[in-house]
Amino acid sequence: MKELKDKIEEHKRNFDRAIAQVKDENAIQKVRNLYLSRKRGYLRFLFEDLKTLKPEEKPEVGQMVNDFRNYVQDKLQSLKEEFTTPRPVLKKVDLTLPGKKRYWGSPHPILLFQQEIENIFLRMGFSIAEGPEIETDYYNFEALNFPPHHPARDDWDTLYITDDLLLRTHTSPVQIRVMEKKKPPIMIINPGKVYRKEDPDPTHLPMFYQVEGLVVDIGITLAHLKGTLEYFLKTLFHEKIKIRFRPSFFPFTEPSAEVDIGCTVCQGKSKECRVCGGSGWIEILGSGMVDPQVLKNVNIDPEKYSGFAFGLGVERTAMFAFQIPDMRYFYENDLRFIREFSLK
Amino acid sequence: MRISVNWIRDYIDVSLSIPRLIEELNSIGLLIEEWEEKGGDVILDLETYANRPDTLGHMGVARELAAKLGLPIKEQTWPLTELEEKTSDLVDIQIWDGDLCPRYSGIIVKGVQLGTSPDWLIKKIEAMGLKPINNVVDVSNYVLFATAQPIHIFDLAKIGGRKIIIRRAKKGEILRSLEGEDIHLSHEMLVIADDKKPIALAGIIGGEESAVSEYTRDVFIESAYFDPVSVRKTNKKAGIQTDASYRFERGADISFSPQAALMAASLLTQIGGEATKGIKDVYPKPKKSKTVVLRNHRVSELLGVDVDEDFIEKTLTDLGFQVELQQQGIWRIKIPFFRIDIEREADLIEEIARFYGFDRIPARIPPLKTLEPVLDQKRRRVNRLRQLLFHYGFDEVVNYSFFDPEKEAIFETSRKAVRIRNPISSRASLLKTTLIGGLLENIVWNRNRGAEGVHIFEAGKIYFSQDETCVEQLMLALVTSGFVGTTHWQTESEKADFFQLKGTCEDLMADLHYEPFSFQEENHPFFQQGYSLSLHFKGKAVGYLGLLKEDILDSYSLKDPVWAAELNLNELFERQPQSFLYSPVIKYPSMSRDVSFIADQDVVFQEIKEVVERLSIPYLEKFELYDRFSGPFIPKDKISLSFRFIFRHPKRTLLTEEVDNLQQKIINALKTSFNIQLREGEKIDK
Structure with a gap:
């Protein structure tokens, strides 16, 4: 019994020496492990030793061991508090002050919208083809079945560089260039700038963006044109949008169709509707089956292959999609206008 | 219409x-x-x-x-009060230029009482948005709007020698039109002439002299077919577009010409006149009807739906086509002359589609037979650049491709501008040879509307001619002016400057792995002298940046400095960027050393950089200038520069002594090359 009491005393002296030398938190942890570790700490062994005593001796020595354990714990605790740097007192902050925001640039709405259009077609397996904006009369008109001196050319008021060079009035010349080089199957869209001799007004611009498309293969039908464009319009606008295919005329397609969507502003109910002009319909796309003469012009046999083509004006469509009353807004480049689209 | x-x-x-x-x-x-x-x-x-x-x-x-x-068309009859006299005895019609006028029909109505039209006719003329003139003019308009066949009515007394000659005009001939304008005729124009002179511009407008007037008693009615291309060329050249020329240039119904003359004569006799006997119809080489073969299987191959054969036959018949079955599913279709648009099988299939109804054609997705890999790096790269610029707070703009010649001259791009022959305005008569002009207009617009800072870019083409061809070159231009970013109570507002722009350019190049690139001080016509750099990659100048020169800013009435850069993306994208491969992250710690020194004020950073680089110090991972200042604590004409050098060994931890030696090597080299004094903390070593 005496032996054990001496042992406790010795541990206590050693402990006091150890903590006197402690300089940081790490050292505290080491001392703690030495005495209090559940597996190898001295206190654990002291409690083991207790079991060897006679029952009448246990209370007294047991008390001593317990006191020692409390002593170790208290000391270590107060030491630890001594070594941890006190946390600074928080100053009261006005949390209602405005947060710090980044200035992010905005994409131009036309390019943003054009990409949206492109992405729908890319998902369907179309690829993108581009071509020059300064074109020859051949690619812009003749190859597309506009005879020289034909009144059909009046619908495509043209800016000329020379007798033969002009600013393309549509991106269809790209389709000719692709078909000259590549045999079907062809499945492309042609986005880009096009030009018309038009003074800018709320619904006309001398320069605007188009996305046109072309599919040529064996067995392509008007039904495929309808399916493709219906999918496109429903994805771009709304699944439940009303779509109408209406016979029309383009020199490069036969049959030709214009595609209207139901006016989502007045639902066709207002004769004074600013958006649809009271007709209930908005013209969105021109389209049709590629004219056999156009296929012949690029040495594709119209008896074997058929195709469809379509095109839309990006500004016109964006005007309708976002209810923008004046097409010229797109080219004023007013940052207040452009930045509205960054929130989208 | x-x-x-x-x-x-x-x-x-x-x-x-x-x-x-x-x-x-x-x-x-x-x-x-x-x-x-x-x-x-x-x-x-x-x-x-x-x-x-x-x-x-x-x-x-x-x-x-x-x-x-499915409605029947009501038959109309055109009764005539006829004289004994034959038309052909009273007027001699000669077609001299049959290539431009294959058919010409005419009839005379005598004793016309010029006056107000009957009510029913006035209503029709007014419905067309026209003012009724008199019964003769109104009748000719009525026939045009009823049948689409233009007719012309002459005062018979004014036709010299009672001769109608259809011929090309002679050089120097002049025709005074109905509207009182003198038309100078040229040889390619077709005219109607009497024995001496032109009395009408064929298919376009009549002459004043031969026009019907209050003294007119007898009239000659003309109904003809004129060559569409000839009419179009003439009306373009003479600058006259009429309801008649609008129809002739699109193509009239050659079979209908006498019928239209008859209608007009009948109407004129109903208001008092009497017609001569028989229509004089000159049609030396009657045209044959076109025939087109239509195959039923092509109908379904093109439309994607099977159309009933009876429906096809009925529709075409109702539209005036003559349908003849050749064999099962194949027809021979005779095309009426009024359908100038129908020439091929596809044209007939369109007719079937129109009447079958586009709404009844099913919607299907075309089968995907091939899928092309997207090879177009250009679009991908441009999009990457755009995203980076959005991060940096640049807004995107799109400007017209046109350029004002006066502005173009100020930029002195040395690129030969492409001129538009028929521009929408003289101030938009060139195609732009730089994107910066448009961007400056955008700065002005936004500054005038209260913007304190404008930082914008445009990725688009410029245009110029080179060796007789037109070049379209993809460029990226950015301009920056005024305050940058958002305002916030914690931070001070920053103003745009050269290094903001330069840093953006550096990051643009690095983002696409166009490294290593370099800048050179180089004067450029856009920028103030000594305030511009050219950007080089793989030995080629791919861009320039700097402070825009004053006369450019003045021409846009811009007062504040504007920093601008323009990169030639065509040149850049033609070159291979550094290929990107993963390199292992080094797990050994780096050691950094700061070196501060006082140097002569005009010391050039690039030279310091090159001295250090030439040393090829091992394990020098990077070094950067982190402070540069002059002021009260620094001797006059001197500046303080502080560099941080970061060393790292790929395979072990560097030793202090090693790094000390390397640092000393750098300091020695700098001391040899430049007049510098090291600073130690705030002390200056002597």
């Missing part, structure tokens, strides 16, 4: 409500854009197509509608 519903009812008994009627017309491609009720009638605004001149008259529209609705 204006279509009167009452007029349509002269030909078919249509009783549909107006919205239903419009729907039916739209479904067959006759688009009604607007309509209005007017004096008990409804006027439809019909959009017509360049290939369908047959719909430029009420009869043609009625024919389409009748076919759509």
